[in-house]
Amino acid sequence: MLKPTKSDPGVAAYRLQTVFPHFGQALITALKKENGEKKLLPEWRELQIIKLVNAINLYAADLTDRYRSKRIDALATITRNLAEICIWTQYCNLSEEKARTFFEDSARDFREMMESLQKLYTSTNGKPEAKLTEMLESFQTVAAAHGIKDYDERYVSVRDAAEEVGRLEAFSTLYKAFSKLAHPTSLILALDPQTGSLSEMLNSLYVGGECFASASLREIEKSLYKAYPSLSLSRP
Numbered sequence: 001m002l003k004p005t006k007s008d009p010g011v012a013a014y015r016l017q018t019v020f021p022h023f024g025q026a027l028i029t030a031l032k033k034e035n036g037e038k039k040l041l042p043e044w045r046e047l048q049i050i051k052l053v054n055a056i057n058l059y060a061a062d063l064t065d066r067y068r069s070k071r072i073d074a075l076a077t078i079t080r081n082l083a084e085i086c087i088w089t090q091y092c093n094l095s096e097e098k099a100r101t102f103f104e105d106s107a108r109d110f111r112e113m114m115e116s117l118q119k120l121y122t123s124t125n126g127k128p129e130a131k132l133t134e135m136l137e138s139f140q141t142v143a144a145a146h147g148i149k150d151y152d153e154r155y156v157s158v159r160d161a162a163e164e165v166g167r168l169e170a171f172s173t174l175y176k177a178f179s180k181l182a183h184p185t186s187l188i189l190a191l192d193p194q195t196g197s198l199s200e201m202l203n204s205l206y207v208g209g210e211c212f213a214s215a216s217l218r219e220i221e222k223s224l225y226k227a228y229p230s231l232s233l234s235r236p
Contacts, residue, residue, distance in 0.1 A: 076181035089219035
C-alpha cells in the first residue's frame, strides 16, 4: 500500500544551498576545459549544455525566494519550468540527433511566436506588419545558414519529449497540477494563506522543484561523462 511521504523543505533548502549554483558552474568549467582541448562535442551541443545549466541555476535560486515569500503561483511556475528542463535534459541524452532537434527547435519556436504576432497584427489592421515580415524572412535565412533543416516544421513539444523518455503519465499529471496553481483559476483565487493546506502545497512545490533541478544536473553530468569518461568532478 502506498503511503504519502511528508515533504521536507529543510533538506531541499540544504541541497539548494550546497549544490546550486556551485556544481552547475563546475560542470560548465569542466566542459569548457575538456571540450576546448579535445573537441569531442560539437559547438552547438556545448552551448546547449551551458544554457541548460544556467537556466537550472537561475530557477533553483528563484525557488527559495518564491518559497519564502509564499508566492505559490510563482513557485508553481518555477517548479513547472524545472520539470520541463528535466524532461529536455533526458530527451537530449537519448541521442545526439535528439539533442540537435531540441537545439534547432529554438528557431522553430521563434518562428511560430513571430507568426502569431503577425497573425494578430493582420487581423487587427487588415494587412501584415512590414517589419515582422522582414524579421521572419531574415531569420529564416539565418536558420538556413546554420544548417537548420525543416525550419517550417512543427517543433517537438515537451509532452512529446516526455513520451519519448517514458515519463508522459507522471509529467502530464504534475504539469496539470502546476498549471492549476500557476494560473489565476478559481483554485488559486480560493486558496487561503491561513490554512495548513497552502503550507503543505508550498512545501511540496519547493521540494519538487529541488528534485527536478538536481535530476537535471545529474542528466547533464551523465552526458559529460559519456563524452569524457575520465572527467574529474567532485560532487557536493
